[in-house]
Amino acid sequence: MTTDLKQPAADAAWQDDVRAGVRHVRDLAPLPLSPAERAAAQEAAAAHKVRVPKPYLDLIDWNDPDDPIRAQVIPSPDELVAAEGELDDPIGDHAFSPAPRLTHRHADRVLLFPTYQCAVYCRFCFRKESLTSIGRGYTREALEPALAYIAGHPEIREVILTGGDPLSLPDKALAEIRARLEAIPHLRLLRIHTRVPVALPSRITPGLVEALQGRLMVSVVTHFN
Numbered sequence: 001m002t003t004d005l006k007q008p009a010a011d012a013a014w015q016d017d018v019r020a021g022v023r024h025v026r027d028l029a030p031l032p033l034s035p036a037e038r039a040a041a042q043e044a045a046a047a048h049k050v051r052v053p054k055p056y057l058d059l060i061d062w063n064d065p066d067d068p069i070r071a072q073v074i075p076s077p078d079e080l081v082a083a084e085g086e087l088d089d090p091i092g093d094h095a096f097s098p099a100p101r102l103t104h105r106h107a108d109r110v111l112l113f114p115t116y117q118c119a120v121y122c123r124f125c126f127r128k129e130s131l132t133s134i135g136r137g138y139t140r141e142a143l144e145p146a147l148a149y150i151a152g153h154p155e156i157r158e159v160i161l162t163g164g165d166p167l168s169l170p171d172k173a174l175a176e177i178r179a180r181l182e183a184i185p186h187l188r189l190l191r192i193h194t195r196v197p198v199a200l201p202s203r204i205t206p207g208l209v210e211a212l213q214g215r216l217m218v219s220v221v222t223h224f225n
Helices: 002-019 035-047 068-073 128-134 140-151 171-182 206-212
Strands: 102-106 109-112 158-161 189-194 217-222
Touching: 002 206, 102 140, 109 140, 140 171, 171 206
Parallel strands: 109 158, 158 189, 189 217
Antiparallel strands: 102 109
């Protein structure tokens, strides 16, 4: 009973951290930027998504214009400059996508994109253009073609949830995805690529752990800068 009572509070804490941070271009206005910086940041944020949860935002030293966390999350006009030879799909996902929301580059594993939304939008992201243009979240129907593909290819042993950030999804959605994958007998490993433990640590709750527990071995790969 105690766990059940605490869980809604844990869920509310991480969602409050998202709401209290930067979620829209207009949320840049209160930040201690110079007028020129604010104008440049707003221009870049209008072209590419911006989101910074409050715990990560609070780590920035605003007295240091070269603060490394600031550089990771505050939009810059440099993002609007296209280098010669720059590609829309720099890592070649599209060429290896036999079904929507799926990349099958290596024989025994696939990338699965349950959402194209993130808890934090990193300014250096190599999928930034596609995340901005797609902007779609999770639905059961959207994943059906990808799940059917995985079920029909017994050589696949590992599914890597990426995106977007899979841990930006609610526990219920993650539990649904895990259950669907567990029903495919040849799968052995579920890997999750996420920046949530770094940028939104309050998201790591007992409910999240429970949602990911099951038959599959689960590996979480995160990214610290």
